[in-house]
Amino acid sequence: MRLIRLLVGTERLAELTDVLDGEGIDFVVTEERERDAVIVEFPLPVQAMENVDRTLDESGFEDLDYSVVANAETASTERFEELEAEYVEADDETDSVSVEEVRVTARSLLPDRRTYYAMTVLSALVATVGILLDSPAVVIGSMAIAPQVGAAITASTGIVLGETAMIRDGVRSLALGLLVAVVTATLFGLFLHDTGVVSPALHVSTVKQISTRISPGFLSLLLGLCAGSAAALGLATDLPLALVGVAIAAAVVPAAAAVGIGIVWGLPLVALGAGVLLVINAAAILLAGAATLRVMGYHWGGGDSDPDDDRDWARLPPSRETVVAVGTVVLLLLLISVPGVAVVEHVRTEHEVSTVVRDTLDQPSYEDLQFRELQVAFADLGLLGLPTEVTIQVSRPADTTHPSLAGTLDDEVEARTGKPVILAVEFVDRQAASESDDDLGPREPHTDPAGAGQAPPAAHSVATRPGRY
Structure with missing residues (x-):
């Protein structure tokens, strides 16, 4: 549930209250004497956000100087149960959150750089230890602390909404984060190898946690696709993303650690196989996330259109956002298809x-x-x-x-x-x-x-x- 606060001038109060009454929304009004304005506050089910937001935009309330959307635990108003019955319990497609909320939530999932790379280093260290110990429990622990879910969701959302900044930040954070994970695993593996903590005679290719990640196949690709789709579904329906983050990390973090181990132990096929798995899964996560959001109705422009706009959109030059989004999708498809040739050959062999x-x-x-x-x-x-x-x-x-x-x-x-x-x-x-x-x-x-x-x-x-x- 969301609690909405809007600051409007007193001259437009009657117009806003008429809109809210028409939607069956209960509200309270607080006077702001110094600004000659009022704060209108009202609760909404998450599923009603998109429809109400569209109605307010159409009524001319899209560019307010002050608007706040906050989480709320419960609400007790005269007509709130009717709103829940209409938007939450109805059988129609009203279970997704608004475009603006998806955008804001996706941005908030990407932590600051210091935290992001610090958690990436720690997750890579734990993954390396878990792989060398052949311990599934330790490897799962590395997935739980990996921060890649924020970067993946930010990039996927940016692709769908045509947000160039989100695409840039998400793709860059994901790519650099995985590179940091590979470098961390390589340096840590080199330390363990040279100091004798792990015997140089260890046949790492026979370790189960490595052998399962150096032979990418269709099931590996399916893991990336499911993780990306689940992340997008959780974002769009306001479901917890913690477990989804583990699924995304499962597709990339252990593979990044396996690349570093293959480099240290001088096994090019181990490093190559894990590297291909890493690239394919990362690209699959972004594509699946973007495709899921698009299927759920999200796209650049927020899904709003002007019925009186009779321009021939097919003949208009593509916007910069469209070019960047389409270009990103093409690049991701190439990242999957090129290594995919090797995967198909491997499965055939x-x-x-x-x-x-x-x-x-x-x-x-x-x-x-x-x-x-x-x-x-x-x-x-x-x-x-x-x-x-x-x-x-x-x-x-x-x-x-x-x-x-x-x-x-x-x-x-x-x-x-x-x-x-x-x-x-x-x-x-x-x-x-x-x-x-x-x-x-x-x-x-x-x-x-x-x-x-x-x-x-x-x-x-x-x-x-x-x-x-």
């Missing part, structure tokens, strides 16, 4: 490798093996000249070996995909309590009798050919 693995393991000679996991490193599309790294994990009975499996799969994958690969097979031994239990499925790695109770590492077989790559 992953599907082909999965088909080869399953067809191979279905052969009688490998009937005792069970497929567990597949990881295909993000392809560089020939930009870095690196082969595609493929890691396959299968389980096997503890007393069996398959030394030729990696070579067989390597040949089959290269023949199917038409590109060079480095393929590794990780075997996880399983042991059943009895002969009849051997088919119950994968179990924990067995214990080495001579290893003081320690489970041995999974056996590996890597197919490589010297001088080939």
Whole structure:
């Protein structure tokens, strides 16, 4: 609910009260003797703001020297329940807030620069720690303190309303914030790497929190689209944006940290894959937010039009706001489509490798093996000249070996995909309590009798050919 205060001259008081009475709005009037004016105060449901604001503008009250819109908890007036029944409980499309309120709220969500970048640095530090510890809880904590929701909503709102300043501030804050996050993760990762806090021998590409963010796909794009759309929906319907902020941060902050970790550990495909995911999700958030607001009826000009204006708008030159908004949308589409080529290629490669693995393991000679996991490193599309790294994990009975499996799969994958690969097979031994239990499925790695109770590492077989790559 909103509480509105308007300062009008005494000569226009009767005109304003007639408008409010016509809308069924209860009000109070306070005299301002020094200004020869009065303050008119009245409560409104959020859903009534847009309609009442339009009515006041049409009545000539759009450029008042003093107008305040404040939050209110409750109101008890003679006709307020009727207003709620009309705007809140009605089935028509009156559940969105006014254009002006959307504009003001979006601007207020962007904190000052010092706070914004400080919170970005802290969130990047926490995300880096969570990824290296492979702790989902810590990574979620980094999302909760990330401030990117304000920048994203400001930019999306600016695109829809044609506000050049909002587009500039939002896009710049989001881009620079993500750059700061990448630099922070890189410097912090370098410190952890060089001081030995984290072992340089750590295979970061096998860490679950990294491997899930270096292989962008359609589900990753869907995350960005849903986060942006949810943010716009929350803004337009006056719903809490705190949880939406976590969703937006989930799409970008861990990916930014993964880029820094890939740079420090000298893994270009990790940095490239996470970087592509970061760019695609950031662009998807802005586009989805703008599209959702546009579908809900918001656009530049506030949705108001003059019925007596008979100009041919199609032939008028586009305004500067229109050019900037359309140009921003085109740029965002390019940011999605260019890396999107790599994403489509990666998904295709992953599907082909999965088909080869399953067809191979279905052969009688490998009937005792069970497929567990597949990881295909993000392809560089020939930009870095690196082969595609493929890691396959299968389980096997503890007393069996398959030394030729990696070579067989390597040949089959290269023949199917038409590109060079480095393929590794990780075997996880399983042991059943009895002969009849051997088919119950994968179990924990067995214990080495001579290893003081320690489970041995999974056996590996890597197919490589010297001088080939």
